[in-house]
Amino acid sequence: MDDARFTHLAYYQRLVLQIKQQVTAGILAPGEKLPSVREMAKRSQLNPNTVAKAYKQLEADRVVEVRPGLGSFIAAAQKAPQQAEVSALHQRFAALMVAIQAAGVDQATVQQWVEEEMGHES
């Protein structure tokens, strides 16, 4: 489950990405309950504080919702993405595109990447 592409990230960031991936791939469905922090920490052999931080980030990103006393659940799929988030992501994408072009990667390759990453949704 540990994606080699993310090994340079902090563990909580890796866990956030891993859960987001499972949501976009449909492995985790809206309404599904995430394991408790303790259970997830044991399962992933991570510090519980790290898991708690990841869950907090997922909540801030509205991927999960916390039902007090019940736990964390996968949120319903978002109909329209939040404008602030979209513009922040757009900025990061623009910066990345500059680097990609400077490195001389052609458009066809970039399009191929986009299809590889988003293909499973179609």
Added chain:
Amino acid sequence: MKLTVEHLTKRIVGRPVLQDVGFEWRPGEIIGLVGENGAGKTTLMRTLVNQYLPDGGTVAVDGRNLAQAPGQRVNLIYIDPSQVFFAGNTLAASVADYALAYPDFDRQRFFAAAADYDLAPGQRFRELSKGYQAVVVVLLSLCSNAPFVMLDEPFDGLDLFIREAIVSLVVDAVADGKRGLLIASHNLQELDGIADRILFLKRHTISHDYRLEDVREKAVKLQLVFKTPELPALIRENGRILNVQGRVVTVLFADYTDALDRQLRDLAPVYMEQRPLDLTDLFRSEFDHTEGGLEHA
């Protein structure tokens, strides 16, 4: 609750082993104590529980100096795995001994957890394999319900199954925030993902106190190739050179900011790729006997 160690000093046969050691520790925290073999990790643990009498300094729980308030010692546990007094005893007898010293000892939890590993109360510690002995030491320590638990090289030489079992026990024990762990290891990798903080014990004292997740978030390891034969000054000023192979340099930047990223790209490297970050790269200087990095070839 808080455990505070200040200016702790210990000499053994005239030789300083601990000098001015200080740190704070709270329940809910897993602290890794890392240092080379012989750095003084075990001596520190033995001194914290008064198995060795300190030559100076204090250990206090919530401001109460343990030397003056020995009753507070029930808040700490350290079972020295290299010198257990109960090797010839049955597990049931060891539990009875520890329950005497630790009134909150959870016998039920001990025997339930032991049964998960097919350990019976009548078995003698000495007869168990190395891995199961390690599990018993961890279980006794955690079931004491002392808020501050010290484990000395709990993963050393164990197979993956036992290692995972011990990590699960440790993670489970801190999850409710009521217990803190101090785990000594000569191998930083063993604590990766588990420890909140790493204390490096070097030259008889704590040389650094790092929060691993913060370090990981900021650090970046890059492989770079520049057109010019000599390395730009920016690299040396901001990074640590890990390796040079021909024109390819591997550099670790402990604090990789967006500004630094722009400056680097402005230098127009011919090749620039992020590499997986290895914790030992990050802390290489902590282990080096000779300070100073490699020279650029």
